[in-house]
Amino acid sequence: MRLSKNFVPTLKEVPSDAVIPSHVLMIRAGMIRMVSAGIYSFLPLGYKIVQKIIDIIREEMNAIGGQEFHFPGLNPKEIWDQTGRVEAFGDILFHIKNREYVLAPTHEEIVAFHAKGAVTSYKDLPQIWYQIQTKFRNEPRPRSGVIRGRQFIMKDAYTLDKDFEGLDYGYSLHDQAYRKIFDRCGLKYFVVGASSGAMGGSKSEEFMVRSDAGEDTIAYCENCGYAANVEVAQSVSQKAPRHSESKSYYEIPTPNVKSIDELCAFLKIDEHETAKSRIYIHDGKPVLVLMLGNDEVNETKLQSMLGGQVRPGHPEELKEITGADAGSIGPIGFKHKIIADTLLKDANNLYSGANKNDFHIGGIDLKRDAPSIEYFDLRTVESGEKCVNCNSNLEVFKAIELGHIFKLGTKYSEALGVNYLDVNGKEHPIVMGSYGIGVERIFACFIEQNFDEKGIIWKKPLAPFDIHLIALNMKNETIARSADQLYYELIAEGYEVLYDDRLDLSAGFKFNDADLLGMPVQVIVGEKNLKDGNVEVKTRSNHEKQVVELSKLNIKLKEIL
Ligand code: ATP
Numbered sequence: 329m330r331l332s333k334n335f336v337p338t339l340k341e342v343p344s345d346a347v348i349p350s351h352v353l354m355i356r357a358g359m360i361r362m363v364s365a366g367i368y369s370f371l372p373l374g375y376k377i378v379q380k381i382i383d384i385i386r387e388e389m390n391a392i393g394g395q396e397f398h399f400p401g402l403n404p405k406e407i408w409d410q411t412g413r414v415e416a417f418g419d420i421l422f423h424i425k426n427r428e429y430v431l432a433p434t435h436e437e438i439v440a441f442h443a444k445g446a447v448t449s450y451k452d453l454p455q456i457w458y459q460i461q462t463k464f465r466n467e468p469r470p471r472s473g474v475i476r477g478r479q480f481i482m483k484d485a486y487t488l489d490k491d492f493e494g495l496d497y498g499y500s501l502h503d504q505a506y507r508k509i510f511d512r513c514g515l516k517y518f519v520v521g522a523s524s525g526a527m528g529g530s531k532s533e534e535f536m537v538r539s540d541a542g543e544d545t546i547a548y549c550e551n552c553g554y555a556a557n558v559e560v561a562q563s564v565s566q567k568a569p570r571h572s573e574s575k576s577y578y579e580i581p582t583p584n585v586k587s588i589d590e591l592c593a594f595l596k597i598d599e600h601e602t603a604k605s606r607i608y609i610h611d612g613k614p615v616l617v618l619m620l621g622n623d624e625v626n627e628t629k630l631q632s633m634l635g636g637q638v639r640p641g642h643p644e645e646l647k648e649i650t651g652a653d654a655g656s657i658g659p660i661g662f663k664h665k666i667i668a669d670t671l672l673k674d675a676n677n678l679y680s681g682a683n684k685n686d687f688h689i690g691g692i693d694l695k696r697d698a699p700s701i702e703y704f705d706l707r708t709v710e711s712g713e714k715c716v717n718c719n720s721n722l723e724v725f726k727a728i729e730l731g732h733i734f735k736l737g738t739k740y741s742e743a744l745g746v747n748y749l750d751v752n753g754k755e756h757p758i759v760m761g762s763y764g765i766g767v768e769r770i771f772a773c774f775i776e777q778n779f780d781e782k783g784i785i786w787k788k789p790l791a792p793f794d795i796h797l798i799a800l801n802m803k804n805e806t807i808a809r810s811a812d813q814l815y816y817e818l819i820a821e822g823y824e825v826l827y828d829d830r831l832d833l834s835a836g837f838k839f840n841d842a843d844l845l846g847m848p849v850q851v852i853v854g855e856k857n858l859k860d861g862n863v864e865v866k867t868r869s870n871h872e873k874q875v876v877e878l879s880k881l882n883i884k885l886k887e888i889l
Pocket residue numbers: 434465467474475476477478479480482525543729730731732764765766767768769
């Protein structure tokens with residue numbers, strides 16, 4: 329591709345709205361442009377990379393027996409109502425005004441629609457269906473460039489099986505295919521146990537890239553490799569003690585004491601002697617969630633445990649429900665459901681709010697004073713806590729999700745009546761799995777892991793071109809002729825070549841562009857070297873430069889690439 333004739337609008341300046349390296353570099357390298365918040369166009373160079381990613385995904389999906397579909401982005405709303413997901417997705421779902429349509433954020437419903445009445449016998453199963461297609465999600469805070477778009481390309485796959493054994497196998501095929509895809513793309517990633525969120529289902533795992541720009545938080549054990557999204561992560565952490573003697577409970581005036589830290593300082597007690605109360609509204613009814621000390625409620629765990637609609641109580645509601653404001657609420661005298669984190673199980677001599685502003689209660693024995701409390705793992709894991717497998721220290725850090733594999737089970741087939749007949753003619757719901765990969769996220773995460781102060785550093789599999797051929801002075805006829813000839817020879821050898829044949833640009837400008845765009849190898853045709861029958865070859869990753877005889881160029885290129 330000749331740079332003189334193609335649209336590759338590189339920029340020297342860093343765009344002001346871009347913060348993370350991949351976003352900055354994709355814009356500077358003329359690969360993407362923003363149209364509106366969370367909505368991007370790929371320019372030709374960027375789209376070439378998208379295609380390379382898609383090719384790798386398609387090859388690996390076909391290798392596990394996947395059959396490629398193309399489902400519509402525009403869906404009748406009715407089918408989404410039948411699975412309850414208009415509500416589950418909420419504001420994320422784009423609606424077409426005045427028409428009963430939604431723009432699909434994923435395609436479980438449409439897959440079930442096609443399977444219904446068409447995949448009817450055990451003999452038709454299993455099936456692996458996939459597509460690589462545009463998804464629409466009205467993300468509330470689109471940021472980090474294409475990493476969180478309102479429109480993005482997803483490879484989504486679905487397995488249809490007759491039982492959970494079949495699902496396990498289909499799931500393991502996708503797990504292997506995903507590892508191959510991310511390996512081939514040259515990404516450093518790891519796999520974590522995750523929550524299934526709005527998808528529902530039993531088991532799910534995420535493929536993650538460690539990055540400060542990530543919006544997921546991961547707990548990771550370097551010693552044994554335990555890794556889990558904090559939405560589900562567990563740790564070994566110190567329980568609230570149970571003392572041999574239980575005091576009776578008593579009220580303590582605590583003027584202006586609101587937080588656990590303030591309470592500890594005021595009473596000169598340890599955090600492990602306190603219980604923090606949070607009020608949530610579950611399907612319209614109040615629930616008190618009791619946590620040890622300063623532990624944070626993990627709302628994903630709470631949601632999975634309670635089911636239905638869960639939200640934090642508003643300040644006005646707290647007063648109405650408990651008679652007190654946040655900071656003075658507690659289990660004693662609370663008239664509704666109470667649940668607590670397992671670290672509080674059977675604790676006694678505890679301090680908590682009195683449901684009366686400026687008062688706390690000491691001497692609480694949860695076993696004696698609130699016997700109907702149920703205990704669940706509800707806390708958010710923090711750095712430095714111990715691993716549940718090997719007791720080493722856990723590290724908690726940010727990560728970007730590249731892909732997600734779910735065992736859905738029969739949620740969608742039951743909601744939409746997708747059944748098959750077994751060998752005895754008995755009807756069962758089809759067992760489904762669902763598997764997504766974000767194409768743009770592979771693109772951006774590769775850059776996050778492969779750049780320097782000059783620009784992007786592509787490796788062969790995703791590089792839009794293998795070679796960046798630079799003619800230093802196109803006004804010099806010998807250089808122009810030799811560079812042109814070399815361009816055709818390299819193409820004939822099977823290389824993909826980006827050719828900087830622009831007339832009026834300085835050498836410095838061309839070098840900067842080549843480093844910014846980041847092809848693995850640069851071949852530089854200049855007057856001095858050419859006189860001796862040589863060109864200069866630069867490896868982008870380590871900036872190593874070598875003068876190479878034209879006759880030996882192909883050998884050198886093979887070596888580097
Ligand atoms: P996230 O938690 O980051 O919003 P998700 O759990 O909603 O992701 P899935 O519904 O599992 O994502 O979608 C499958 C894949 O699609 C994700 O693993 C991710 O790579 C990609 N993806 C999801 N949302 C976006 C988005 N807004 N922009 C770009 N890619 C996305």
